[in-house]
Amino acid sequence: MKGKKSEDIGRDEFLKRAWTWKEQSGGKIVSQLKRIGYSVDWSRERFTLDQKLNDAVVEAFNILYKKNLIYRGEYLVNWCPASQSAVSDLEVEMQEVNGYLWHFKYPLLSKSGEQLLDKYLEVATTRPETLLGDTAVAVNPDDDRYKKYIGAKVKVPFVDREIPVIADSHVDKEFGTGCVKVTPAHDPNDFAIGKRHNLKQINVMNKDGTLNINAGKFQNLDRYEARKKIIKELENLGLLTKIEEYKHTVPYSDRGKVPIEPLLSTQWFLKMDDISQGCLEEIDSKKPEFIPQRWEKVYKDWLENINDWCISRQLWWGHQIPAWYVLDEFQDSIEQNTPFVVARNEEDALIQANKKFGFNIKLVRDKDVLDTWFSSGLWPFSTLGWPNNNDPDFKKWYPNSVLVTGFDIIFFWVARMTMMGNTFTNNIPFKDVYIHGLVRDENNKKMSKSAGNGIDPILLIDKYGSDALRFALIREVAGAGQDIRLDFDRKKDTSSTVEASRNFANKLWNATKFVLLNKTSNDNYSFNESDLNSLELCDKWILSKLHQVNTNVATLLKEYKLGESAKLLYEFSWNDFCDWYVEFAKQRFNNKENKNRQTSEKVLIKVLNDILVMIHPFMPHITEELWHVLQLKPEETLLSLQKWPTQENKFVDIKLDKSFQQLFEIIRLIRNLRAELGLKPSEKVPVYLISDNGDLIDFLKILVDDIQTLTKSSEVLIYETNAVDKTEFAKSFSGIIRDLEVYLPFQDYVNIDALQERLTKDLQKVNSELENLNKRLSNKNFIDKAPKEIVDECRFKLKEGTTQMERINKKLELLN
RNA sequence: GGGCGAUUAGCUCAGUGGUAGAGCACUACCUCGACACGGUAGUGGUCACUGGUUCGAAUCCAGUAUCGCCCACCA
Numbered sequence: 001m002k003g004k005k006s007e008d009i010g011r012d013e014f015l016k017r018a019w020t021w022k023e024q025s026g027g028k029i030v031s032q033l034k035r036i037g038y039s040v041d042w043s044r045e046r047f048t049l050d051q052k053l054n055d056a057v058v059e060a061f062n063i064l065y066k067k068n069l070i071y072r073g074e075y076l077v078n079w080c081p082a083s084q085s086a087v088s089d090l091e092v093e094m095q096e097v098n099g100y101l102w103h104f105k106y107p108l109l110s111k112s113g114e115q116l117l118d119k120y121l122e123v124a125t126t127r128p129e130t131l132l133g134d135t136a137v138a139v140n141p142d143d144d145r146y147k148k149y150i151g152a153k154v155k156v157p158f159v160d161r162e163i164p165v166i167a168d169s170h171v172d173k174e175f176g177t178g179c180v181k182v183t184p185a186h187d188p189n190d191f192a193i194g195k196r197h198n199l200k201q202i203n204v205m206n207k208d209g210t211l212n213i214n215a216g217k218f219q220n221l222d223r224y225e226a227r228k229k230i231i232k233e234l235e236n237l238g239l240l241t242k243i244e245e246y247k248h249t250v251p252y253s254d255r256g257k258v259p260i261e262p263l264l265s266t267q268w269f270l271k272m273d274d275i276s277q278g279c280l281e282e283i284d285s286k287k288p289e290f291i292p293q294r295w296e297k298v299y300k301d302w303l304e305n306i307n308d309w310c311i312s313r314q315l316w317w318g319h320q321i322p323a324w325y326v327l328d329e330f331q332d333s334i335e336q337n338t339p340f341v342v343a344r345n346e347e348d349a350l351i352q353a354n355k356k357f358g359f360n361i362k363l364v365r366d367k368d369v370l371d372t373w374f375s376s377g378l379w380p381f382s383t384l385g386w387p388n389n390n391d392p393d394f395k396k397w398y399p400n401s402v403l404v405t406g407f408d409i410i411f412f413w414v415a416r417m418t419m420m421g422n423t424f425t426n427n428i429p430f431k432d433v434y435i436h437g438l439v440r441d442e443n444n445k446k447m448s449k450s451a452g453n454g455i456d457p458i459l460l461i462d463k464y465g466s467d468a469l470r471f472a473l474i475r476e477v478a479g480a481g482q483d484i485r486l487d488f489d490r491k492k493d494t495s496s497t498v499e500a501s502r503n504f505a506n507k508l509w510n511a512t513k514f515v516l517l518n519k520t521s522n523d524n525y526s527f528n529e530s531d532l533n534s535l536e537l538c539d540k541w542i543l544s545k546l547h548q549v550n551t552n553v554a555t556l557l558k559e560y561k562l563g564e565s566a567k568l569l570y571e572f573s574w575n576d577f578c579d580w581y582v583e584f585a586k587q588r589f590n591n592k593e594n595k596n597r598q599t600s601e602k603v604l605i606k607v608l609n610d611i612l613v614m615i616h617p618f619m620p621h622i623t624e625e626l627w628h629v630l631q632l633k634p635e636e637t638l639l640s641l642q643k644w645p646t647q648e649n650k651f652v653d654i655k656l657d658k659s660f661q662q663l664f665e666i667i668r669l670i671r672n673l674r675a676e677l678g679l680k681p682s683e684k685v686p687v688y689l690i691s692d693n694g695d696l697i698d699f700l701k702i703l704v705d706d707i708q709t710l711t712k713s714s715e716v717l718i719y720e721t722n723a724v725d726k727t728e729f730a731k732s733f734s735g736i737i738r739d740l741e742v743y744l745p746f747q748d749y750v751n752i753d754a755l756q757e758r759l760t761k762d763l764q765k766v767n768s769e770l771e772n773l774n775k776r777l778s779n780k781n782f783i784d785k786a787p788k789e790i791v792d793e794c795r796f797k798l799k800e801g802t803t804q805m806e807r808i809n810k811k812l813e814l815l816n
Numbered sequence: 817g818g819g820c821g822a823u824u825a826g827c828u829c830a831g832u833g834g835u836a837g838a839g840c841a842c843u844a845c846c847u848c849g850a851c852a853c854g855g856u857a858g859u860g861g862u863c864a865c866u867g868g869u870u871c872g873a874a875u876c877c878a879g880u881a882u883c884g885c886c887c888a889c890c891a
Contacts (some may be wrong), residue, residue: 189889496840503853611823675857781871
């Protein structure tokens with residue numbers, strides 16, 4: 001095991017060796033060291049600890065120590081025998097294993113003396129080897145079976161220790177035999193019982209997981225070998241009564257991947273009660289505010305049930321604990337010594353004084369280091385110059401605005417930062433905590449290094465580009481912190497979600513190409529008075545749309561709705577701008593006599609510019625590039641530094657939006673009718689638009705050329721209802737969009753069978769819809785209780801549906 | 817054992833009281849001067865299940881199932 005304490009190679013040597021491991025560990029060592037403030041010194045080929053960060057850590061330790069929040073004590077800690085270090089509760093992972101529950105008997109002694117009775121108490125355990133450290137047997141005080149034995153003694157086999165039978169309400173009468181062997185030095189539960197009953201703590205294990213001298217004849221055996229041997233010998237003694245198969249959870253070390261051993265040892269602890277209490281008070285007033293909100297409960301629950309934090313680690317990397325011990329010439333162990341903690345930069349003075357006065361004492365610094373999360377918890381302010389509260393960075397940027405992170409790190413990091421921040425700066429270090437989802441693999445499993453189910457982002461970046469990957473992930477995070485299941489095809493290294501984003505990037509690229517091809521001047525895109533007067537309807541429409549998208553995206557971003565923002569921009573760019581506006585613009589550019597060409601250009605550039613600026617945070621590279629060629633900006637002028645585009649309110653025109661919406665529906669209907677007739681784009685036929693809505697007629701007349709081109713019609717004829725004789729359209733397909741009728745006369749049609757089939761299907765659909773509407777409208781309750789608008793809408797739909805049905809019937813008639 | 821989230825088109829997901837949407841995939845047509853990584857028109861769904869509230873439920877409530885995650889000292 002790398003960095004194993006027992007090798008005792010020394011801190012310097014470790015860092016030297018770590019340098020040689022940095023490659024074979026795949027960067028793991030480097031990232032771990034960097035995270036706690038080591039930097040890479042390439043010239044000296046070693047890692048060095050950032051002095052400023054180290055000073056901050058020492059300062060923090062001192063403050064906490066002086067407030068009596070840090071203490072050193074002998075407690076049960078989660079001991080990882082592989083890395084030979086204590087680990088915190090959070091680094092323990094529970095794993096379900098198929099194990100056994102062994103039942104065996106402890107011989108009872110008579111109450112008066114040492115007389116061995118012919119009676120036994122039966123206990124059950126999953127870890128028989130710990131019996132060597134037993135100091136009591138506990139029963140429930142209300143258990144009638146065992147009441148009479150409370151106060152008696154039993155004899156522990158092998159070590160021949162006489163231990164008392166005690167009563168403790170923790171014991172469950174129903175489970176196992178109802179008798180629990182109590183091993184205060186090797187089980188957290190038993191430790192608590194031991195405290196309550198003042199039991200001796202007998203440690204039977206060494207730090208590497210082998211048994212120690214207290215284990216008697218089992219000394220030096222590994223914990224699992226000892227288990228086997230003990231079971232065998234218990235059986236030989238006739239004390240083993242039952243072996244039950246038993247599924248239970250065993251704590252494993254996250255770090256060493258071996259079962260944790262609860263071990264009695266001397267460690268440093270941080271008292272959490274007061275600190276967490278402070279944060280609990282703050283969270284009541286939304287400090288910090290969690291987005292999505294549901295994580296607040298998770299954070300709160302954890303703070304409410306927190307235990308003291310074991311902050312010492314027996315590792316070589318990290319910030320060494322700034323505590324010193326005085327040893328006289330005969331001592332070489334610090335275990336039993338009282339430490340004293342000194343402030344930063346005082347160590348030297350201490351050593352000097354010691355020398356100067358010729359004290360014949362040894363000063364030894366604690367060898368342990370701090371849990372990496374101790375220094376990470378200081379990160380929001382230690383990186384801004386703290387403990388110097390007058391540092392300009394600290395003054396300007398603290399508290400931070402938002403922390404973006406995954407939920408897996410709420411306890412490790414977020415809570416530690418809020419607690420440290422609250423303690424040292426009287427401030428929660430950030431206003432908002434945005435918790436994003438995690439990427440899952442195609443089997444819905446969390447991606448992790450250890451499971452090996454990760455997706456190498458480089459594969460996707462090589463194939464689609466980093467902008468595409470970034471945009472795809474943002475687009476998918478829509479459901480506020482919902483996990484992302486990437487549709488990654490492992491065999492082909494493809495993902496259709498990322499591919500769609502790549503296509504979008506390509507669309508932006510080509511839209512910009514179109515604009516550049518048609519650009520005639522290098523003027524900027526700001527409008528003057530004459531431009532405003534020569535804006536056409538479609539210009540006004542796209543500017544109105546742009547304004548709305550702009551404000552909506554700004555609002556969504558403020559609410560951290562990143563996915564929705566991305567989707568909105570995607571739709572606006574592709575559907576409104578590329579599909580419709582660019583097509584309108586083509587018309588204007590193709591018309592050589594167009595006097596407003598300059599204005600059209602300006603609108604086109606303005607809209608594209610704003611699209612690029614708004615999409616920039618989502619697709620930084622391509623937008624930066626396109627923006628530069630569009631605006632002819634020098635390399636040093638960065639899009640990243642541009643302000644969010646502003647729009648003029650006067651461009652918003654909801655009525656115009658609605659008119660265009662109807663226009664699009666009309667165009668789609670014409671295309672649809674042409675498709676039904678099987679007309680090829682080259683086959684041009686006239687189309688008749690008929691309405692008694694004067695405003696609509698005026699509107700359509702202005703855009704008549706656009707309708708003609710976009711529907712590939714030979715002619716678009718617009719009439720008022722009473723000005724036309726509908727019998728002329730006897731042989732025509734028709735449709736209706738609100739108050740406008742569309743007629744498409746024709747000579748021939750193709751694909752009669754297919755069309756007939758489809759029309760019949762349409763008819764069925766409309767019929768069932770009408771049936772539904774009729775049912776609702778004939779329901780008295782509905783008429784009475786539903787809002788008027790809904791009822792009216794129903795009536796309108798019924799009318800529309802009836803006309804639709806007539807038209808389909810007519811079409812079918814014509815086909816026969 | 818406790819808690820949280822998910823379940824909607826073949827796939828990945830939006831939609832949170834008025835009768836269902838997007839992208840990909842699929843079908844047909846289209847190389848038309850930005851783009852085939854494209855355009856146009858389509859096909860495709862008992863909104864996991866069972867009850868309840870309501871004139872009306874994918875949407876609100878209760879329960880069930882499946883999947884996933886987090887927390888937890890039953891020896």
